[in-house]
Amino acid sequence: MGLRREERDVHERAAEFEAERGHLLAVAQRMLGSRSEAEDAVQETWLRYAGALGDPAAREQIRDLRGWLTTTCSRICLDVLRSARVRREAYPGQWLPEPVVSAAPAADGFAPDPAERAVRADQLGTALLVVLERLTPEQRVAFVLHDVFAVPFATVAEVLGTTPAAARQLASRGRRAVTAPDVPKHTADLAEQHKVLAAFVAAVESGELDRLVEVLAPDVVVIGDSGGHFPAARRPVVGAELAGRFILGLFGQAARWGGPLHARPVLVDGTLGWQAETAFRDGRPLRMVTSFAVHEGRITGVFNQLNPEKVAHLDGVGADEDWPPRY
Structure with missing residues (x-):
């Protein structure tokens, strides 16, 4: 009876993680600019979550699941970004992120909806993913977490191992780079x-x-x-x-x-x-x-x-x- 309850609990936790997978992929993709690296980061997040579930003390600390998963995934991405700097510097020619491709809507689906325009204007797209390569790993993580996903600076600071004031400054530097005059503007719906x-x-x-x-x-x-x-x-x-x-x-x-x-x-x-x-x-x-x-x-x-x-x-x-x- 106890085993069945435990198995049921594991399945429920796994289902809760799967419900957050899309969000975690979006976070990791924007931080890393690589679909394959993002998927690896999310898988590592799952492994750490599964490990935490097996530790009663660690499990007790997971009060906000999305917040805990986002923080864990962001730390993994930060480590990947730091190790990727040398690889990117040695890259032959110009670098672009791995494209995330999906079906285009039918021509009659392009309705000039003002609400849609606002949403599209906030999306990163390829142009800003390219610009994010200019940032240090810490600036990139701070900018993506706060400006794209509205994560509070206190949590950003926890991810980066710094103070909220320093995290705010890192995000500000990232924001200035993203809005620089030489950055291709993309505002069209x-x-x-x-x-x-x-x-x-x-x-x-x-x-x-x-x-x-x-x-x-x-x-x-x-x-x-x-x-x-x-x-x-x-x-x-x-x-x-x-x-x-x-x-x-x-x-x-x-x-x-x-x-x-x-x-x-x-x-x-x-x-x-x-x-x-x-x-x-x-x-x-x-x-x-x-x-x-x-x-x-x-x-x-x-x-x-x-x-x-x-x-x-x-x-x-x-x-x-x-x-x-x-x-």
């Missing part, structure tokens, strides 16, 4: 993104630089991450005309390779983009996920993820999904 990306695709298809430049913000930035597997610019391409020439050059190269180009609209880190596949000039398959930052009717950032190690987990694009993607 899905309706505006749909309109702007349709114009972008049409301009690319036309091959006319002037037409493409009209869709790009004057300070637009283009970043590509190939992980050293394919040729890619080693530094961001900045400015509408330079970026426009660069983008048209990329599509011109792809056309000369001769292989079919398949693509479909997707959501990338919550913003509208596309997933595309073609064959590289040497015959190797090339898979790419492109996301955008959009502000005031123009594209402020283009982010091309074509590192095979970061897109291998995605489902393939269907042979019937031809270029250009239909927005």
Whole structure:
């Protein structure tokens, strides 16, 4: 009888953890910029939670489950960030986070809802995940916990092993970096993104630089991450005309390779983009996920993820999904 009650209790605790898994993944993904690392951090959080359940004294300390799990997961992420600094510094070329890709809503689902606009404006997206790489591990954890997930500074300080005042200062430094003038702004809701990306695709298809430049913000930035597997610019391409020439050059190269180009609209880190596949000039398959930052009717950032190690987990694009993607 006691054993059954204990087993039932374990199942209930496991179910409570599973209910928090999505939240923990969101926290870890924003801290680490890597889906696989985030999943590992959440799994380690589960192991520590399971261990705490087996210790009556430790179990007694878990009064707020979400708070305890968030704190534990954040400490794990902090350790990962500290150890990842050297790896990131040695990364070949530009770095972009692993894309979190989901199905794009139907075209008639892009309702310009003011409430939705506010929610979308608060989302990180690829642009801000890139900016977070500028921060120290401590600044990143403080900013994500407090500014994104509204965790009190007292708890942030506990995670970082510092004082609430120091945690507040770390978050403030992170906030200044995220809102710096050179950071691509992204404020568009899905309706505006749909309109702007349709114009972008049409301009690319036309091959006319002037037409493409009209869709790009004057300070637009283009970043590509190939992980050293394919040729890619080693530094961001900045400015509408330079970026426009660069983008048209990329599509011109792809056309000369001769292989079919398949693509479909997707959501990338919550913003509208596309997933595309073609064959590289040497015959190797090339898979790419492109996301955008959009502000005031123009594209402020283009982010091309074509590192095979970061897109291998995605489902393939269907042979019937031809270029250009239909927005």
